[in-house]
Amino acid sequence: MKKLAIPARNNEGFLENANDWTPEIATLIASDDSIELDEKHWEIIEFLRLFYKEHEMSPPSNRLFVKSVKEALGDERGNSIYLMQLFPGTPAKTACRIAGLPRPTNCL
């Protein structure tokens, strides 16, 4: 298997250049957190990328991330336990990092 070159990232693992993002890079970033991406993850990643395109921002905090997912995909996915299981740590931060989005502004 060809080894992917890792593009430049900041000290928190977010891509320096959004254009570097590809699904393969996402897989690579996810492996930092020992996350193996399945279709549930991809659904959220695609949602986030669409959200960014429409609003030119990442959901600024974890609560607003959950709220936005709920608004778009319903209660089953838009709740913090579901998102925490998919994206451990601070879900908004982890998910945005994997989706190639900027760091959510209000996530500590």
Added chain:
Amino acid sequence: MGTLMVIDQPPYGIWAGREALDMAFSLAAFDQPVSILFTGAGVNWLRTYQDTREINQKSVEKNLSAAPIFGVEAMYACARACTQYGLGPENMVDGVVLAENSSELIRQHSHTAFAG
């Protein structure tokens, strides 16, 4: 009844308005009722077809479109300021309520905070 964030600063060039928007989003994040009133030069936030690629800034028009998703209850625009800046239904973003009387609106909220 809830908090009213008043944005009376123009989009771009200064940060005060954007900080007020962040504040509104943070209140909404914690399910605190919040609405936004645009007045003075602030009504220019509401103009459609803002294309900010050349000035390398995020479009406030697009940022603002997340407000209903985050739970911001209402967006008001001072009718007089809209007239002054040539804003009408044809060039204003959707979902904005025109306020004929801003001071009355401010009195209806338990807390009002101005941008900047």
Added chain:
Amino acid sequence: MTDIHTLHILNKTPEHPRSKACRDALRPGDALLLIESAVLALAAQSGPESDVPVYALASDIVARGLGQCAREASLVDFPAMVDLTTRAQNVISW
């Protein structure tokens, strides 16, 4: 060639006190360049109302969705803005 006496570069909204100060300072032979928030004057009812040539930075107009209201000013890009400053004997940045 310095054919402009004073180039007034204004970046404040029409309601900012300094916009009035700038308007009051305009003299024949001067030119007015609107940048940043000052381009909002082109959408305002009162308009830039000036007897001197009015220029405005195109990128700031496009950013604010004002392409339709820009008739009252000559649009300039960054190189043309630099050119304007070299044509002026004096420059005031308001």
